[in-house]
Structures are given as C-alpha cells and as structure tokens.
Amino acid sequence: NAENKVARLENEIEGCLENKEKLISERCKKSLADLTYTKEVVDGLYTLVAGAIGETSVVNALHQLSDDYYLINDFSIKFDPPIYNKKENDRIFSIQIDHLLVCQSGVFLLETKNWSKTSVENLDLRSPVKQILRTSFALFVLLNSESQLNDIKLERHHWGARKIPIRNIIVMINEKPKEEFKHVKVLSLNELIGYIQYFDQTFGGEEAKGIFEYLKKRM
Numbered sequence: 001n002a003e004n005k006v007a008r009l010e011n012e013i014e015g016c017l018e019n020k021e022k023l024i025s026e027r028c029k030k031s032l033a034d035l036t037y038t039k040e041v042v043d044g045l046y047t048l049v050a051g052a053i054g055e056t057s058v059v060n061a062l063h064q065l066s067d068d069y070y071l072i073n074d075f076s077i078k079f080d081p082p083i084y085n086k087k088e089n090d091r092i093f094s095i096q097i098d099h100l101l102v103c104q105s106g107v108f109l110l111e112t113k114n115w116s117k118t119s120v121e122n123l124d125l126r127s128p129v130k131q132i133l134r135t136s137f138a139l140f141v142l143l144n145s146e147s148q149l150n151d152i153k154l155e156r157h158h159w160g161a162r163k164i165p166i167r168n169i170i171v172m173i174n175e176k177p178k179e180e181f182k183h184v185k186v187l188s189l190n191e192l193i194g195y196i197q198y199f200d201q202t203f204g205g206e207e208a209k210g211i212f213e214y215l216k217k218r219m
Contacts, residue, residue, distance in 0.1 A: 055098055055112045058171050061192055068103060068205060069196075070212035075100040077218050083138045095135040102212040104201035106165035107143065109136055110192075114173040129181050132168045136183075140166050142218070143211070152214050154207055164211060165202075169195070 062071055076096040083092045099110040111132045119125060143152070143164045154162050168184045169192070176186055187195055
C-alpha cells in the first residue's frame with residue numbers, strides 16, 4: 001500500500017543521506033581517475049615540449065659559430081664491454097648527451113635544461129652535474145685511449161701523446177643556480193657562445209674534423 005511505499009522511500013532517502021560521501025566517491029571515482037591520467041599526460045608533454053624548446057634554442061645559438069665547429073645533436077653510444085669508473089664503482093653501458101660540439105679547442109659536452117626555479121630547487125630531480133660528469137668520463141676514456149688516438153690520427157707532439165680535452169657545459173634556458181660546480185660550467189644561453197670561443201685552439205682543422213668523424217661513426 002501507499003504507506004509502505006512511502007516508508008521504503010523514506011528509508012532509501014535516509015540511507016542515501018547517511019552514505020552520501022561514499023556514493024559520491026563511487027560515482028566520481030572513474031572521472032577522477034580520468035582526470036588524473038589526463039594530468040599525467042599533460043605534465044609529460046609539457047616536459048617534452050619544454051626540453052625540445054630548450055634544445056632548439058641551443059642549436060640556433062650554435063649556428064652562429066663558423067663551419068670549423070662540428071655539431072652532433074642527440075649523441076648516444078653503447079659500450080660493450082662497459083666502461084668501468086673505479087672512483088664511482090660504476091659500469092657505464094651507454095651514454096646520451098643533448099649536444100656534442102667538436103672544434104679546434106677540443107670537445108664540448110652540452111646538456112640543456114629548460115627548468116623553472118622550482119625544478120632547480122627540487123631535491124627529487126636527478127642532478128644534471130652528476131649526469132654530465134658520468135657521460136664525460138666515458139667519452140674521455142673513449143677518446144683518449146691509445147688505440148682510439150691512433151684511429152683519430154692526432155699529430156704527435158715531441159713531448160709525448162696529446163690529450164683531447166672535454167669541457168662540460170649545462171645550458172640553463174630559464175633559471176640557473178647561483179652556485180658553481182667542479183668540472184662543470186653552468187651557463188645561460190646568452191653566455192654560451194662567448195664561453196666556447198674563449199678557449200685557445202690546440203688542434204689543426206683536419207684533426208678536429210677527424211675527431212668529429214670518428215664520433216659520428218661510433219654512434
């Protein structure tokens with residue numbers, strides 16, 4: 001009868017009121033999951049886009065240099081067997097660097113970061129200094145082992161075998177820390193070209209070209 005129907009409705013309404021938070025949570029769960037996934041995708045795309053913008057800015061700046069400078073973008077190489085860094089107890093199976101610049105002054109490793117101030121101060125993000133030093137160690141071993149020097153065909157100095165210097169640069173497109181770091185130069189984009197051109201030339205044009213061609217073959 002009508003009274004029973006009303007009673008049932010009242011009980012259902014009372015139950016809904018008592019469990020409204022649970023009901024709302026269950027109904028919104030899928031929407032919240034979709035929103036979370038969308039945010040993760042957008043954050044990931046933002047990081048990729050920001051990185052691409054930073055790397056493109058560096059490439060455009062390096063185009064100001066003469067044809068005596070040889071540029072390799074997205075340089076990567078695998079080592080078999082791996083290179084062992086005894087100091088860090090680290091076996092390096094592969095390296096990747098945003099830009100590798102070869103010239104008569106030596107080799108420049110350039111890692112680009114388009115980071116905000118928050119990212120620079122974030123303790124959870126991997127240190128780009130450690131990252132570039134690891135890459136630099138492996139590349140130094142590769143370029144300065146006696147057998148590889150024979151392949152590169154550097155002219156021998158009467159004092160002895162010559163070293164190919166590697167200089168490590170982190171280019172900060174947005175913010176950069178005020179601190180300085182051992183064996184790594186942190187520069188803004190505007191400081192980059194002047195720093196590269198500061199160093200004296202120690203190799204001939206054919207020697208620099210030989211280093212570049214050797215690295216291209218090893219990729």
